[in-house]
Structure formats: C-alpha cells, structure tokens
Amino acid sequence: xxxxxxxxxxxxxxxxxxxxxxxxxxxxxxxxxxxxxxxxxxxxxxxxxxxxxxxxxxxxxxxxxxxxxxxxxxxxx
Numbered sequence: 001x002x003x004x005x006x007x008x009x010x011x012x013x014x015x016x017x018x019x020x021x022x023x024x025x026x027x028x029x030x031x032x033x034x035x036x037x038x039x040x041x042x043x044x045x046x047x048x049x050x051x052x053x054x055x056x057x058x059x060x061x062x063x064x065x066x067x068x069x070x071x072x073x074x075x076x077x
C-alpha cells in the first residue's frame with residue numbers, strides 16, 4: 001500500500017471483511033482497494049451478493065501502520 005510493504009498474516013483472521021481480501025492480494029499493491037476505488041468478488045458475502053467498494057477508516061490506517069515491514073524508496077528520496 002502506497003510505498004509500504006505490509007505483513008498482515010497475523011491480522012487476516014481479524015479483518016472485518018474476512019481473511020479472503022488479504023490472502024487474495026498478497027504481493028500486490030492494495031492501495032486502490034484500501035482507498036475505496038475497487039472491491040473484490042468472493043469475499044465472505046458469498047456468491048451472488050454484490051461486493052461494494054469500501055473506504056477504510058483512520059483506525060484501519062493505524063492497523064496497517066502497525067504491520068509495516070519495509071518502506072520502499074521513492075524517486076524523491
């Protein structure tokens with residue numbers, strides 16, 4: 001997410017949307033999902049239920065920040 005590498009393996013089972021979104025996106029940039037631009041099919045709502053986009057709260061950002069493993073360098077740094 002952004003320029004952060006997160007390890008959410010210990011948090012996945014506590015995620016309010018279920019572990020699926022976290023497990024499905026391992027190794028990918030999740031920024032667009034975190035900020036609400038996209039949503040995944042196949043979450044805990046089950047087949048046939050629409051999955052709406054979700055914008056995460058400041059609390060979710062604090063949780064993510066607790067799971068930062070690396071900060072990637074940017075062109076500016």
